[in-house]
Amino acid sequence: MESYNDKAAQAAADYFEQIRSEWSNYLGKDLPDFDRPPLPDAGRAVWKLAGGSNNTDYPGLRYEDVIPDANGQVHNKYGLRIDDLWPKHANLDQWKTYLRHVVSTSSRIGMLDQIGSDPSKPRWARVPVGETCEFCVMLASRGFVYLTRETASLGGGFHNGRCDCNIVPSWGERHIAGYHPDTLYRQYKSCADTISTLTTQDKYKEYLSTLSDKEKAKAPEYKKWKRDLELAEMRWRDRTWLNTGTPPPVGYNPPELQREISNIRPHEIRTAQRLADNGVKATFKIDVKKVPNENGKGTHDIGYADLENGIEIKTLKNTSSTNTINSHLKSASKKPDAKTVVMDNSENDGMSDEDLIARIRRCLAFRDGKVYIIRHDGKLTRAR
Incomplete structure (x- = not known):
């Protein structure tokens, strides 16, 4: 593993030197020289991937606390050593996955060490590799604004060090193919x-x-x-929307539901499309099931949420009464899988968006779930 770590760290250092030289030529001036930091050892990658000591019985230790000194002693009262955090995988596939994380982590650590030591103080960006998680979308959306590790920390252990973003430095305005921070920021801001x-x-x-x-x-x-x-x-x-801004298609499970809903409840499809435009995956499912009666005779119907992921939708038309709003919330509270209610106010002439939000907040029903509205401008707002 040390070999993979060292090669990744060296590749990051070489890439830094190449970019720094190109920027120096582009700017027409020499950038100040400095003593390059040593390449990070494998222990730092292991520490990062382990989430530090937070997943052990001894949380809160620092990296230095688990590194043996010249006499082979560690300076923490628990005796925890970096060797204790090395993985103990049982099969080759697990090791291959871990080594991929080691390579990306060592590369990132090495690049940040170079950037942090450079007196010219280049800014840097987190550049995602393919579709990435919400945490990295948030940080990557800021573009080339970071100067230090601390300015981008905000929860460095969000995915236990298993981030696959690249760290890219810059000494001026820069555009990278496939990296569109303005698009990422639009989704984050929404x-x-x-x-x-x-x-x-x-x-x-x-x-x-x-x-x-x-x-x-x-x-x-x-x-x-x-x-x-x-x-x-x-x-x-939806993850694709979060990364690209492309709305997910409205879905139907099973597909035969599309004809039924189109004929009987077309307004629900319009609401589902508005949800999708806001990046929410909207897939219709069977929302009524027959269950046996307790006495063993016959069956009765139980209602479920309209969409997968426990989303109940209500398209408001000519609605102006608090009683109607409360009735919708009461109905949703009786559906065992309902976690979220979305009230579509975009077609409703009966009340303003602000009035609807105020009425929802006064209602006592469905207090354990989330309630959103789709505003008259089509945007999504969480009421409570």
């Missing part, structure tokens, strides 16, 4: 805007007020609390 009324400082204070003193001591600071809510919203969206 998700953040959807829940913006629920991520204010006042809402954070409300959240803290529900915690005990012991829980408050461990509560995340506002910035991280807000970020985690935004990431959860992004996680709910």
Whole structure:
């Protein structure tokens, strides 16, 4: 594994030198020389991939705490050593997967070491490799803005070090084929805007007020609390949309449902398409099932959510009554798989979007689920 680590780190260092030289030529000036840092050893990649000591019985240690000194001693009271974090895989396929992570992690660590030591202070970007997760979409959407590890940290252990993004430095304006931070930011901003009324400082204070003193001591600071809510919203969206902005197609499971819904409930298809335009995967499913009665005689119907992933949709038409809104929420609360209700207000002349949100927040039904509205402009907003 050390061989894979060393080759990856050296490749990153060589790439850094190549880009730095090209930028120096392009800018027409010499960039200041500096002492290059040593290549990272395999232990740093192992530490990163293990999530530090957080997945052991001894969380909170630093990398230096588990590295033996010249006398072979480690400086933590538990005796945890970096060797204890090396993987113990049983088969070749697991090792191949792990080595791929080692290569990308060592390359990233080596590149960041070079950038951090460079007195010319290049900016750098996280450039995804193919479709990536919500956390990396958020960071990659910022483009070439990072100067240090810390400016991009915001939860470095989000996927236990198994990020596959590339670290690319730049000494000026730069465009990379296939990397479109403005597109990524558009999707990130859409998700953040959807829940913006629920991520204010006042809402954070409300959240803290529900915690005990012991829980408050461990509560995340506002910035991280807000970020985690935004990431959860992004996680709910379709991965392809999140990366490209391309809406997922409305689906039907089984396919025969399309004809039935088109004939009987075409308004639901319009609502599903609006959801898809906002990056939510909308797949219709059978929403009524017959189950045996408890006495063993006959059956009765049980209603389920309209869409997969527990999404119940309501297309509002000429709706102006709070009782109607509450009735919809009560109905959803009786459906065992319903987790989210989406009320489509885009075709409704009976109330404004703000009025609808206020009425939803006053209703007591469906308190354990999420409630969204589709606004008159077609955008998605979470009401509660």
